[in-house]
Amino acid sequence: MVAKVNEYFKLIENNYLFVDIAKKVDEYQKENPSAEIIKMGIGDVTRPLPKSVIKAFKAAVDEMADYESFRGYGPEQGYAFLIDTIIENDYNPLGISLDTSEVFVSDGAKCDTGNFQELFSKDNVIAVTDPVYPVYIDSNVIAGRSGKLSDNGEYENIVYIPTTKENGFIPSLPDVPVDIIYLCYPNNPTGTTLTKDQLKVWVDYARENKAIILYDVAYEAFITENNIPHSIYEIDGAKEVAVEFKSFSKVAGFTGTRCAYTVVPKELKVEDEDGNDVYLNPLWNRRQSTKFNGVSYPVQRAAQAIYTLEGKKEILENIEYYMKNASIIRENLEKIGLTVYGGVNSPYIWVKTPKDMDSWSFFDILLDKAHVVGTPGVGFGPSGEGYLRLTAFNTLKNTKKAMDRISKLDI
Ligand code: MLT
Secondary structure (H helix, E strand, O other): OOOOOOHHHHHOOOOOHHHHHHHHHHHHHHHOOOOOOEEOOOOOOOOOOOHHHHHHHHHHHHHOOOOOOOOOOOOOOOOHHHHHHHHHHHHHHHOOOOOHHHEEEEOOHHHHHHHHHHHOOOOOOEEEEEOOOHHHHHHHHHOOOOOOEOOOOOEOOOEEEEOOHHHOOOOOOOOOOOOEEEEEOOOOOOOOOOOHHHHHHHHHHHHHHOOEEEEEOOOHHHOOOOOOOOOHHHOOOHHHOEEEEEEOHHHHOOOOOOOEEEEOOOOOEEEOOOOOEEEHHHHHHHHHHHHOOOOOHHHHHHHHHHHOHHHHHHHHHHHHHHHHHHHHHHHHHHHOOOOEEEOOOOOEEEEEOHHHOOHHHHHHHHHHHHOEEOEEHHHHOHHHOOEEEEEOOOOHHHHHHHHHHHHOOOO
16 A cells, blocks of 8 residues: 555646745745845735734734633634624625525635535536636645646636636636536626626626635725626625635734634525535535634634724725825836736736736746836746736835836836
């Protein structure tokens, strides 16, 4: 006998996209120690946790120091104090009611969007918009649903739906049957959005075709325009077909602190091999209870503080700060003749490369000549070729400096 590997790992790219880029940047920095590199690649926040969050965080840590208030294992699904606060603030004002048992607190939307596919049969056909957040693809490759990577950059059993400037970044419905659809709006990486009517097309499709939508709204807080849905459950019938993933990472600076949540409505069901209904809510509950120990008590108290009056004010300031960066990036790049998308309802700016350059060449020019790090669009999928993503998450000072340097380039 010999221990054998999960063969599907052989089908995956060697490194996770952002790990690959970090390695490349580190090497460049070693070769060019005096280069003052500005990182606008991975979407990691730069502003510290809001004061109200820190206050609640510290108070909860103090509770852990006392026999009376110490807490051991918490509920795997999250504490009701946080879940009910989420429902009251994020859903009830949109006219959406949810039960406490329909919201699952977790340590990240990355983990949940990566893990949720475990609930589905290996035979399900997965559809993604292309370019796409790599986690949706990679987790399905590891699970054995993807088939091989073809020369065109697509896995043979995954359905890719292009979203590019040619279709105004509006994905069209798949022309082959699909079972599980990943949608992310405001979109990572393109920063573009769907209106309610455009999202309704997908909800209706899923209802008619018994498909499930995995809807990632990690960037919802950055929406500034009307008529852009803040939750998929604003669309009639969505509770029958959609799971929703949301994160505190970008909105409140929790990338290092870790807290997020996933909504799995009770109505949501799939079928077993014999055609019997199987509900996803108890299944996800079972999955989480088995593999997840819950988010720590102090972190959940810290997350709850985001919803206090003071907390709301503070996170709004953070969002406005980052969105100011986004408009600075848009304006400066447009001024030098580049075409840009996103950055209005999202902290991501999706830049068309100049002179039809490929994504990695543009990445190299920005790194070498401006010491600015972006993310090559092709890293997000074949339809990302010819684009590069910049984030608005750096400081105002660095954002201005980066734009200054890029403006001086001959591109
Ligand atoms: C990104 O840069 O796309 C994000 O930071 C990735 C993530 O949130 O996991």
